[in-house]
Amino acid sequence: MEFLFASGVGVLTAAGLYLVLRLRTFPVIIGASLLTYAVNLFLFASGRLTIGAPPVLMDGVTRYSDPLPQALVLTAIVISFGMTAVVVVIALGAYLGADDDHVNDPQESDSEDRA
Amino acid sequence: MTHWIVAPVVLPAMLAAFILLVVRFHLNLSRVFSVAGVMALLVIGAALAWQASDGTVSMYQLGNWAAPFGIVLVADRLSTMMVLLTAVLALLVLLYAIGSGWDRRGQHFHALYQFQLMGIMGAFLTGDLFNLFVFFEVLLIASYGLMIHAGGNDRLRAGTQYVLYNLLGSTLFLFALGAIYAETGTLNMADLANRVEMIAPENSTGIRVAAVLLLLVFAIKAAIAPLHFWLPSSYAEAPAPVAALFGIMTKVGAYAIIRIYTMVFPPDLETTGGLYGMWLLPLALAGLVIGMIGVLGAKRLDRLVAFSVIGSMGMLTTAVALFTPAGISAALYYVIHSTLATAALFLIVDLVRTGRGQAGLALRAAQPIAGGPMIAALFFVAAIAMTGLPPLSGFVGKLLILDAAFGTPLVWVTWAAILGSSLIAVVGFSRAGSVMFWKSHQQRDTFSDDTLSGDQLGVAEPQGPKARIPVLELVSVGGLITLLVLHTVLAGPVTRYMDATTQQLFSPGQYIRAVMDVPGKDLSTDAYHADDAKEDSGPIGDRLGEPVTEEEN
Numbered sequence: 081m082e083f084l085f086a087s088g089v090g091v092l093t094a095a096g097l098y099l100v101l102r103l104r105t106f107p108v109i110i111g112a113s114l115l116t117y118a119v120n121l122f123l124f125a126s127g128r129l130t131i132g133a134p135p136v137l138m139d140g141v142t143r144y145s146d147p148l149p150q151a152l153v154l155t156a157i158v159i160s161f162g163m164t165a166v167v168v169v170i171a172l173g174a175y176l177g178a179d180d181d182h183v184n185d186p187q188e189s190d191s192e193d194r195a
Numbered sequence: 196m197t198h199w200i201v202a203p204v205v206l207p208a209m210l211a212a213f214i215l216l217v218v219r220f221h222l223n224l225s226r227v228f229s230v231a232g233v234m235a236l237l238v239i240g241a242a243l244a245w246q247a248s249d250g251t252v253s254m255y256q257l258g259n260w261a262a263p264f265g266i267v268l269v270a271d272r273l274s275t276m277m278v279l280l281t282a283v284l285a286l287l288v289l290l291y292a293i294g295s296g297w298d299r300r301g302q303h304f305h306a307l308y309q310f311q312l313m314g315i316m317g318a319f320l321t322g323d324l325f326n327l328f329v330f331f332e333v334l335l336i337a338s339y340g341l342m343i344h345a346g347g348n349d350r351l352r353a354g355t356q357y358v359l360y361n362l363l364g365s366t367l368f369l370f371a372l373g374a375i376y377a378e379t380g381t382l383n384m385a386d387l388a389n390r391v392e393m394i395a396p397e398n399s400t401g402i403r404v405a406a407v408l409l410l411l412v413f414a415i416k417a418a419i420a421p422l423h424f425w426l427p428s429s430y431a432e433a434p435a436p437v438a439a440l441f442g443i444m445t446k447v448g449a450y451a452i453i454r455i456y457t458m459v460f461p462p463d464l465e466t467t468g469g470l471y472g473m474w475l476l477p478l479a480l481a482g483l484v485i486g487m488i489g490v491l492g493a494k495r496l497d498r499l500v501a502f503s504v505i506g507s508m509g510m511l512t513t514a515v516a517l518f519t520p521a522g523i524s525a526a527l528y529y530v531i532h533s534t535l536a537t538a539a540l541f542l543i544v545d546l547v548r549t550g551r552g553q554a555g556l557a558l559r560a561a562q563p564i565a566g567g568p569m570i571a572a573l574f575f576v577a578a579i580a581m582t583g584l585p586p587l588s589g590f591v592g593k594l595l596i597l598d599a600a601f602g603t604p605l606v607w608v609t610w611a612a613i614l615g616s617s618l619i620a621v622v623g624f625s626r627a628g629s630v631m632f633w634k635s636h637q638q639r640d641t642f643s644d645d646t647l648s649g650d651q652l653g654v655a656e657p658q659g660p661k662a663r664i665p666v667l668e669l670v671s672v673g674g675l676i677t678l679l680v681l682h683t684v685l686a687g688p689v690t691r692y693m694d695a696t697t698q699q700l701f702s703p704g705q706y707i708r709a710v711m712d713v714p715g716k717d718l719s720t721d722a723y724h725a726d727d728a729k730e731d732s733g734p735i736g737d738r739l740g741e742p743v744t745e746e747e748n
Contacts, residue, residue, distance in 0.1 A: 100359075100363065105355065112359060115366045119369040119370055122369075122373045123369060123372070123376075125377070126374070126376045127377075128377075148382075149373075152376070155325070155329065156369055163335075163336065163362050166336060166339050167359060167362060170343060171355045173346075174348065174354070177351055183356060184356075185352070185428065
């Protein structure tokens with residue numbers, strides 16, 4: 081299970097990084113989303129992988145799943161969702177304004193700026 | 196337990212919501228509430244700093260839950276100093292934003308401004324790593340809104356880059372937090388300090404990876420050498436008051452490095468030893484040199500100032516990377532100087548932009564601007580401070596850093612980089628200033644009408660597009676410059692205070708005891724909760740216990 085989980089995180093991260101390096105807004109945003117999925121899974125795993133353990137600390141149970149990573153993941157999901165929404169809106173604004181969806185700066189024409 | 200520690204976080208949050216919901220259509224009311232809120236913050240910040248100045252570490256448990264389970268806010272010398280600095284900067288920058296009308300050019304400036312302050316204050320006060328992440332996100336999401344305030348294609352493009360870069364930074368932060376939690380089982384800084392110490396060096400792979408990841412995250416925020424690429428476009432394209440306020444955001448990264456790496460991963464810790472001397476110092480020096488070369492190479496005044504921010508962050512990180520008490524103390528002195536100088540320069544650049552109208556900020560001679568001598572004088576004072584020439588505080592700060600670097604093995608490289616880059620910065624700033632301010636006058640005198648190009652036609656009307664005297668703006672910039680001068684004049688007492696702060700940072704026992712030894716709410720004596728526990732334990736235990744047994748069967 082650990083191997084499968086770790087590979088899942090790894091593949092998501094690799095795919096996310098590849099897409100982020102594409103430098104057009106749509107792939108970059110998809111890539112960033114994949115990265116946030118990867119990190120959410122990673123946070124889950126930071127409380128150790130258990131199956132069927134009760135989720136909260138209670139009397140008389142020795143084996144329980146760590147509740148904290150779940151709270152962390154919940155926060156992380158909310159935040160990354162909000163951030164992704166913001167970047168979609170800003171990127172859309174930039175695309176509609178400049179009619180160009182490249183993330184990097186356009187080539188400047190040097191001659192104009194020289195003093 | 197005093198509740199005032201949480202006030203710098205709660206007050207802007209409430210005020211932002213109030214401004215957004217109640218007075219958003221009334222610009223003047225928004226301004227009044229915003230200024231009043233920042234002034235209240237200033238008073239609270241001063242009171243907290245005064246309380247912490249005798250060395251007490253006060254702590255606030257949110258919801259009265261004990262650390263490490265609850266979230267704590269901690270006010271010690273360092274965090275209250277940063278809170279006070281933020282409040283001072285926020286007030287002056289807000290006055291500029293109101294005076295120059297920047298807050299009128301888009302929606303919700305004041306609400307976003309307050310949210311931004313909430314995030315910054317929270318990041319300085321929190322004693323919990325995950326909470327630090329949350330406050331980073333609060334300040335970032337507000338900064339996204341402020342960054343693209345007033346719109347425009349270039350600004351939106353720079354905004355996209357800025358948001359994406361920080362989105363990746365946040366992801367990295369979460370990876371670091373996950374790794375730290377997996378290794379230690381806690382995210383409270385004081386608790387972490389105790390537990391990281393207990394990790395044996397042979398089992399330290401995970402925590403070392405986490406320490407480096409965390410350093411990378413803070414390096415992104417602090418724009419340290421290979422991770423600085425987001426800064427020039429963002430700061431140059433952001434509205435001037437926002438860029439001036441962003442001056443404190445790079446310091447949030449520096450603050451986090453100082454805080455985490457003196458307390459949780461101190462330099463004498465065996466597991467992470469060598470991280471700073473080997474990696475951070477060369478990168479900091481590289482950042483210093485790159486920033487100052489950027490100053491020389493920049494073709495626009497706003498980018499020039501943005502590169503000088505990278506240079507000054509490099510200088511700051513150099514002092515931090517020494518990780519000696521003298522180095523940290525010098526770094527703290529430099530933090531205040533660099534924040535004020537950065538803000539002053541960005542505001543002055545905006546005055547120049549307003550004055551030059553069509554000619555913009557490209558480094559070439561154009562018509563002389565209205566109030567030129569005054570603005571030129573302010574620019575040169577701020578530039579002197581930024582490049583670290585005597586007599587202003589940049590010089591004192593640089594001297595302290597040079598002095599702190601004296602005993603270290605890399606002293607020659609460090610000195611060469613600091614002094615060489617200062618020279619480059621001086622050349623860059625004087626070239627920019629001469630072209631922008633002096634050459635313009637020469638051209639007016641020597642050019643005859645038929646040689647004028649389209650850009651210089653405005654010379655015919657030397658009054659320029661700006662007729663009114665920018666009182667509030669000059670008050671704001673003048674205030675920043677006055678603070679810089681005060682920072683120089685009072686260098687003795689300030690340095691002593693920084694030494695005391697550093698001492699507190701290097702003996703984190705007091706901080707750890709203040710956080711860990713205070714009990715939180717006691718549920719066993721709480722009638723309501725005690726009943727709850729009795730009633731709930733049975734049924735929930737049964738319900739949740741079942742799947743486990745089924746699995747095992």
